Amino acid sequence: MTGKYKFLLVDDEPDIREIYEIFLSNILGKDFKFHFFLNGEECMKFMQNNCTPEDKVFVITDINMPVMDGFTLLKNLKESFQKVEVALCSAYDTNDYKCKGRDLGAIEFLPKPVDFERVASMIEERISS
Template identity: 35%
Template sequence: MRILVVDDEKDVELLFRQKFRKEIKNKSLELVFAFSGQEALEMLEKSVPPKVIYIFSDINMPGMTGLELLDKVKGKYPQIKVSMISAYGDTDNYNKAIESGAKEFFTKPIDFESLREEINGLIN
């Protein structure tokens, strides 16, 4: 299963690779990374249909926000599940994300056990 992580903070890649090293090693999970909403859309367009089945995106990014990315993904690729993350657990972002079709909403620091359960639910 291929997951796309979208976050403008580059250190997120190392963190995700550490937290999911077992799943990556046994090839049950493939992580790919984009560092902007635009880069994420370009990655999705490289294969038809996209090989990504789940997107985990930060909300607050320069340029295209995670909520704008969510709208574009849901409009063009409704089969892809998208969860959002924010450093701010504010109700406004939560409501916008869920109303726009987000599967889940996480706050930083990420609870990786909850995220693992979310991902395992998609695999099984």
């Protein structure tokens, strides 16, 4: 997996997957693929079973979700995976959320509704690295 990123999206709204697929395939092309999970626990299980600490992984996660929220997921990912990059996404665009995310190691805070051009740009930066 050297030099390649895995892209993961975590959101408890199943319809979000389709929205991301439509927008990102229009911007990045139909060959672009990502893994989708409905909560942080599903994402952690995938990471533990399919990734090493050295793998390059980019995660965009909602914050408010059942089972495991985005902050807990971010904390757990940063403890276990050295090269993981996490962007937090929420409809609650507050300084408290932004500061907590930054303190836990998030690289970006994306307010909802999501700016798909910004997301595509973040992904393109990683594809070309």
